[in-house]
Amino acid sequence: MIWHIVRFHFPADVDDAERRTLERDIEALAEAIDEVVWLAVARDLDDAAATGLLSLFHDAAGLAAYRDHPRHVPVARQARELCQEVTRLDVEAGSPTP
Secondary structure (H helix, E strand, C coil): EEEEEEEEEEECCHHHHHHCCCCCCCHHHHCCCCCCCCEEEEEECCCCCCEEEEECCCCCHHHHHHHHHHCCHHHHHHHHHHCCCCEEEEECCCCCCC
């Protein structure tokens, strides 16, 4: 299993409505892209300017398909335009237990 973890750091001048729109657009990728096994988006508990994405894929090929997917590309572009910093971490690890 591949965990795709992203931290979006928003500058102070980003409107909350724009931020919420991006967060909803990211969440919608779970339904739009078959390779996504699981996905969650939430705001950081300690840093009000940060939003996190946790997503799970069966394998590296699924993550690659997600990155190149026509629904993902404009959302990633939007994130780079809105955010001060976008940090990504992809790790191979087991799936969560229920």
